[in-house]
Amino acid sequence: xxxxxxxxxxxxxxxxKIDAIDGRIMELLAERASVVAEVAEVKKxxxxxxxxxxREEDLITSRRKLAKELNLSPDMAEEIFxxxxxxxxxxxxxxxxxxAVNPSxxxxxxxxxxxxxxxxxxxxxxxxxxxRVLEREDWPRAASLCDKIDLAILSVPIQATxxxxxxxxAHLPKDAILADITSVKKEPVRAMLKAHAxxxxxxxxxxGPTTESFDKQIVVVTEGRESEKCEWVVxxxxxxGAVTVKSTPEEHDEMMDVVQALRHFAxxxxxxxxxxxxxxxxxxxxxxxxxxxxxxxxxxxxFAQDPELYADIIFSTPERRELLKGFVKNLSENVKLxxxxxxxxxLKEFRxxxxxxxxxxxxxxxxxTYLIEKMVERF
Amino acid sequence: xxxxxxxxxxxxxxxxKIDAIDGRIMELLAERASVVAEVAEVKKxxxxxxxxxxREEDLITSRRKLAKELNLSPDMAEEIFxxxxxxxxxxxxxxxxxxAVNPSxxxxxxxxxxxxxxxxxxxxxxxxxxxRVLEREDWPRAASLCDKIDLAILSVPIQATxxxxxxxxAHLPKDAILADITSVKKEPVRAMLKAHAxxxxxxxxxxGPTTESFDKQIVVVTEGRESEKCEWVVxxxxxxGAVTVKSTPEEHDEMMDVVQALRHFAxxxxxxxxxxxxxxxxxxxxxxxxxxxxxxxxxxxxFAQDPELYADIIFSTPERRELLKGFVKNLSENVKLxxxxxxxxxLKEFRxxxxxxxxxxxxxxxxxTYLIEKMVERF
Numbered sequence: 001x002x003x004x005x006x007x008x009x010x011x012x013x014x015x016x017k018i019d020a021i022d023g024r025i026m027e028l029l030a031e032r033a034s035v036v037a038e039v040a041e042v043k044k045x046x047x048x049x050x051x052x053x054x055r056e057e058d059l060i061t062s063r064r065k066l067a068k069e070l071n072l073s074p075d076m077a078e079e080i081f082x083x084x085x086x087x088x089x090x091x092x093x094x095x096x097x098x099x100a101v102n103p104s105x106x107x108x109x110x111x112x113x114x115x116x117x118x119x120x121x122x123x124x125x126x127x128x129x130x131x132r133v134l135e136r137e138d139w140p141r142a143a144s145l146c147d148k149i150d151l152a153i154l155s156v157p158i159q160a161t162x163x164x165x166x167x168x169x170a171h172l173p174k175d176a177i178l179a180d181i182t183s184v185k186k187e188p189v190r191a192m193l194k195a196h197a198x199x200x201x202x203x204x205x206x207x208g209p210t211t212e213s214f215d216k217q218i219v220v221v222t223e224g225r226e227s228e229k230c231e232w233v234v235x236x237x238x239x240x241g242a243v244t245v246k247s248t249p250e251e252h253d254e255m256m257d258v259v260q261a262l263r264h265f266a267x268x269x270x271x272x273x274x275x276x277x278x279x280x281x282x283x284x285x286x287x288x289x290x291x292x293x294x295x296x297x298x299x300x301x302x303f304a305q306d307p308e309l310y311a312d313i314i315f316s317t318p319e320r321r322e323l324l325k326g327f328v329k330n331l332s333e334n335v336k337l338x339x340x341x342x343x344x345x346x347l348k349e350f351r352x353x354x355x356x357x358x359x360x361x362x363x364x365x366x367x368x369t370y371l372i373e374k375m376v377e378r379f
Numbered sequence: 380x381x382x383x384x385x386x387x388x389x390x391x392x393x394x395x396k397i398d399a400i401d402g403r404i405m406e407l408l409a410e411r412a413s414v415v416a417e418v419a420e421v422k423k424x425x426x427x428x429x430x431x432x433x434r435e436e437d438l439i440t441s442r443r444k445l446a447k448e449l450n451l452s453p454d455m456a457e458e459i460f461x462x463x464x465x466x467x468x469x470x471x472x473x474x475x476x477x478x479a480v481n482p483s484x485x486x487x488x489x490x491x492x493x494x495x496x497x498x499x500x501x502x503x504x505x506x507x508x509x510x511r512v513l514e515r516e517d518w519p520r521a522a523s524l525c526d527k528i529d530l531a532i533l534s535v536p537i538q539a540t541x542x543x544x545x546x547x548x549a550h551l552p553k554d555a556i557l558a559d560i561t562s563v564k565k566e567p568v569r570a571m572l573k574a575h576a577x578x579x580x581x582x583x584x585x586x587g588p589t590t591e592s593f594d595k596q597i598v599v600v601t602e603g604r605e606s607e608k609c610e611w612v613v614x615x616x617x618x619x620g621a622v623t624v625k626s627t628p629e630e631h632d633e634m635m636d637v638v639q640a641l642r643h644f645a646x647x648x649x650x651x652x653x654x655x656x657x658x659x660x661x662x663x664x665x666x667x668x669x670x671x672x673x674x675x676x677x678x679x680x681x682f683a684q685d686p687e688l689y690a691d692i693i694f695s696t697p698e699r700r701e702l703l704k705g706f707v708k709n710l711s712e713n714v715k716l717x718x719x720x721x722x723x724x725x726l727k728e729f730r731x732x733x734x735x736x737x738x739x740x741x742x743x744x745x746x747x748t749y750l751i752e753k754m755v756e757r758f
Contacts, residue, residue, distance in 0.1 A: 269709070271732050275732040304743060307726050326656075
C-alpha cells in the first residue's frame with residue numbers, strides 16, 4: 001500500500017495519460033468529420049441519399065469485430081459509432097437542406113407564424129424556395145400572396161382548417177397543390193377536396209415544432225387528389241431525411257386514435273391520479289428502478305407541454321371519444337380481479353395478452369433494455 | 380457531374396479513409412482501457428471507490444470544451460465519453476467484485492437455485508465468500524448448512540418468506556444476520572423479527588435477475604434489528620456499485636404501491652385493451668413517433684416477462700388492491716369530460732396536474748428527449 005501522496009501522484013499520471021488519449025480520439029473525430037463533409041458534397045452534387053442503411057450496418061458490424069479483436073466491448077463500439085453516424089447524418093442532412101427538389105416552386109404557408117409554420121418556412125427557405133406567409137391579418141392580401149404559387153400548406157388548428165381551405169380556394173391557381181399538416185386527416189382532406197379542384201395532399205408530420213432535424217422523423221402522407229403532381233413535396237421531405245409513410249385519411253385517423261389519443265389519454269389519467277393521491281414524487285424517484293423513472297418521465301413530459309395540443313388530439317372526433325370511453329370501461333373490468341384477489345384470472349388474462357403481443361415482446365425487451373442502459377449511463 | 384464509376388471510386392476512397400480513422404480511434408480506446416485497468420488495480424489495492432462523480436463531470440466538461448474548439452458537436456462528445464466512462468466503470472466494478480468487505484463471513488442463500496438466488500450466489504462467491512445454498516429438498520440438512528453462518532438471505536417467493544424464516548430460526552446462530560430480498564417489506568421483516576432474535580435486514584434489489592452489473596442499481600435497505608451489525612452487507616452492495624436507499628418497511632411498501640404496483644397495473648390494463656381492440660400493432664408502429672414506440676415498448680416489455688412476478692406485486696397486500704381500485708375509480712371520472720366534450724374541464728384538470736408536477740416536468744422533458752434521440756439513433 002502506498003502513502004496518500006504517492007497514490008495521488010500515481011492516479012494523477014494515469015489521468016493525464018487518459019486525457020491525452022481522449023484528446024487524440026477527438027482530433028481523429030474532427031478528421032473524420034472533414035472526410036464526411038467531402039462525401040456529403042459529392043452526394044449533394046450527384047443527388048445521392050444521405051442515409052445509406054446497408055453501409056451503416058456494414059460499418060457497425062466491422063467495428064464490432066474490431067472491438068472483439070482489441071478486447072473491447074463490441075456493444076460499446078456499436079454505441080460509440082452509432083452516435084458518430086447519427087451526428088454525421090445530421091450534418092449531411094444539413095448540407096442537403098440547401099437542395100430543392102423542385103427549385104422553381106413558390107410556396108405559401110398559411111399560419112406561417114405559428115410554431116409548426118415557422119419550422120416549414122425555415123426549411124423550405126433554406127432549400128432555396130420562394131416562401132410566402134399568410135397570417136390571420138393577411139387575408140385582404142390573399143389574392144396577391146396566392147399569385148402563381150405551386151403549393152399552399154395550411155398550418156392552422158384542426159378546427160380552422162376547413163375555413164382556411166375555403167377562404168384560400170378563391171385565390172388558388174388551379175394547378176396549385178393544397179396541403180395541410182393537422183393531426184387528423186379525414187375531415188381536413190375532405191374539406192380541402194371540397195374547396196379546391198386541383199391536387200390535394202394531407203400530411204401529418206409526427207413530430208413537434210422543437211424538432212431540430214427531419215432525420216428519421218415520420219411524416220404520414222395521405223392522398224387527396226392527383227398524387228403524381230404532389231410527388232415532389234413527398235420527395236422533398238425525404239431529401240430532408242424524413243421517413244414518409246403512405247396511408248389513407250381513414251386509416252391514418254384510426255391509427256392515430258391509438259398512437260396519439262389513447263396513449264395520451266391513458267397518460268393523462270395516470271398523472272391525474274398521482275396528483276389526486278398526492279404521491280411524494282421526489283421520494284418515489286429515489287426508490288425508482290430506471291424503468292419507473294422512464295415511465296414517470298413520459299407522464300411528466302406530457303404535463304410539461306401545451307394542454308391545448310392534447311385537448312385537440314383527445315377531443316377531435318366522436319369516434320375517438322367513444323374509443324377512449326371504451327378504454328375506461330375495459331379497465332373497469334379489472335376491478336373484479338382485484339375484488340376477488342383473483343390471481344388465477346389475472347394470470348389467464350396476462351397470458352392471453354402476452355400471446356397477442358407475440359414477437360413484439362422480444363423487440364420491446366431489446367429496445368427498452370438498451371434505453372434503460374442509456375438512462376443509467378446518463379442520469 | 381462525374382460518371383457512375385468515378386463516383387463509386389471517389390466514395391470508396393473516402394470510405395477507406397473513414398475506416399482507417401475509425402481503426403485508429405478503436406486502438407486508442409484499447410490503449411485507454413489498459414490505463415483504466417491499471418487505475419482499477421490501484422483503486423482496489425487502496426480501497427478507493429470505483430465511481431468518482433466529480434472526476435467524471437470534469438472529464439465531460441473538458442471533452443465538451445475540446446469538441447467546440449475542434450468544431451465538433453459537444454453533445455456528441457458527451458455521448459461518446461459517457462459511453463466510454465460507463466464501460467470502464469463496469470469493468471472496474473468487475474475488478475472490485477473480487478473484493479470482500481467482510482472476507483471471513485459465511486453466507487447461506489435460501490432459494491439459491493432461483494433466478495435471483497443464483498445471482499446472489501454468483502456475486503458473493505466472486506467476492507471470495509464461502510457461500511452455501513439451501514433449496515426446498517435441503518431442509519433435512521438445514522442444521523449443518525446453518526453451522527457458523529454469518530448471513531442468511533431468503534430468496535424465496537413473498538408468501539413463502541415467513542415460513543422459511545420460521546424453519547430456519549431453529550438452526551440459525553444467534554448473531555447471524557437474517558435478511559430477505561422480496562419486493563414487499565412490512566410482512567417479511569415482521570416475520571423475520573418474530574422468527575429470529577438476532578440482527579434482521581430487509582433488502583429490496585430494484586432490478587431483475589438478468590441484470591449483469593450492480594452499477595448504479597438501486598437496493599432499498601430497511602432496518603429490522605441491530606443495523607450496525609448488518610452494515611457490512613450494505614457496504615458490500617455499495618462496493619459492487621449499487622446505490623443503497625435507506626427506508627422503513629412501511630415507507631418502502633407505500634412507495635412500491637406506486638413505483639411498482641400502480642405502474643404495472645396501469646400498463647397491464649393498457650395492454651389488455653389493445654388486445655381486446657385487436658389493434659394492428661405492426662401498422663401502428665409504422666405510424667409511430669419515437670415516443671409512442673417507447674411507450675408501447677414499455678407495455679410489450681411487461682407482457683414479455685413472468686406473469687407470476689407481476690401477480691405477486693399487484694395482489695400482494697389489501698392496501699395495494701384498494702389503491703388500484705381507487706385508480707380505476709379516479710379514471711372513470713374522466714368519462715364525463717369525454718361525454719360532455721368538455722375541453723375546458725380537461726384544460727383545467729391538465730393545468731392543475733401540470734402545476735402539481737412542477738419542476739419535474741422540465742427534468743422529464745430533458746431526460747425523455749435524450750432517450751428519444753438515442754432511440755432514433757439506434758432503431
